[in-house]
Amino acid sequence: EVQLVDSGGGLVQPGGSLRLSCAASGFIVSGTYMNWVRQAPGKGLEWVSVMYSAGTTSYADAVKGRFTISRDNSKNTVDLHMNSLRAGDTAVYYCARGGTHGGNFDLWGRGTQVTVSS
């Protein structure tokens, strides 16, 4: 079955770190571009980061310098390393696969909750 399972969320204090993981099955993560998208409470969807098949990465300005996306081809996973977390990073984080028809996200994980609070 083609699916994404995202995990690793939890409660963390401001300034803390967390690592989210996205495990893919039914396709190869290195063959497409993999993304993280988040939704803060009461807010809309916000694109966070991408790793392209070539290994290049990009980040939203709101997380640049604090978040790092990585890929483990042997495990077929994509991780999001989050440092210097702020209250504004509180959200449900979704792993999303880049669509073959370009520029969209055609497969999503169920999401993992990240709460930054003291």
Place this chain on the structure above:
Amino acid sequence: QSVLTQPPSVSGAPGQSVTLSCTGSSSNLGAGFDVHWYQHLPGTPPKLLIYLNNNRPSGVPDRFSASKSGASASLAITGLQPEDEGDYYCQSYDSSLSNWVFGGGTKLTVL
């Protein structure tokens, strides 16, 4: 404020039709970048509803259709059903931000 502007809410009775709008600018939709639409129902992850302006993925009913003209796009839903109730987002690429961007979302209520 989102780069792509969507009305916060829209409503319709079962069986009726509604149209959701998405307004961009010269750095995204107006620059020719494609628009995609997502359906986000309560308790489920977002689902790709329309890709590349007006294409439905396999399994999406033909009650859903979309179009794009210049810096604007729209999603039409005909024959509204109670299970259509949820949030709908447009999405594109913005050359000024060098990022993918989403609209703020429209909450569809089926009365």
